């Protein structure tokens with residue numbers, strides 16, 4: 001798989017097969033991904049990769065917390081308000097995904113079930129939680145973003161699907177307790193990895209992108 005193929009085929013996988021992924025495969029992925037650039041090569045990431053029994057326990061605890069009405073409380077808050085164009089895209093994603101899943105607007109039960117799937121790491125057999133020291137700033141989050149995409153592309157090369165999600169870190173206190181994450185680390189994001197359940201309706205939707213000419217301003221190129 002070349003880089004452009006990997007970039008174009010990667011998508012958020014929201015239903016995985018339960019098939020176990022070897023530690024060796026995950027370490028190969030992490031090794032390749034850790035070639036990601038970072039501010040002055042600080043490599044601010046601390047990565048906790050969970051599978052098997054610890055992951056299953058954490059999955060149940062997170063779902064239970066959601067069902068008990070515990071409000072999600074990610075270490076890194078989401079924006080209070082999005083700029084209008086971004087807010088529009090955010091709504092479009094929800095609307096189009098639910099449409100693809102055949103979920104009606106007022107179907108709160110189905111929406112709750114969707115939220116639960118996210119909290120349950122979409123059934124993935126492996127989740128990597130990316131953390132960094134609490135004293136760091138957005139620059140280091142930027143580095144973790146670089147690492148995240150690299151993990152997902154390396155997973156694609158291994159024939160594995162992935163999902164990066166805010167929902168996976170909704171209950172950071174449970175992640176800390178389950179995986180011995182020290183208090184000085186912010187739990188930034190989670191990345192699920194595993195074999196994609198390719199026929200599953202959750203994986204039928206492909207998200208669009210803005211036209212590149214809208215997002216990219218070019219200056220100083222020769223006219224065609």
Ligand SMILES: Cc1cc2nc3c(=O)[nH]c(=O)nc-3n(C[C@H](O)[C@H](O)[C@H](O)COP(=O)(O)O)c2cc1C
Nearest residue numbers: 010011012014093118164165166167168189206207
């Ligand atoms: C920082 C971040 C947080 C995300 N959180 C979630 C999430 O909580 N639940 C979810 O279903 N998808 C989540 N996603 C996936 C995005 O919805 C997805 O990347 C976007 O819709 C584009 O679709 P694609 O990844 O399939 O190309 C997240 C992506 C990023 C980068």
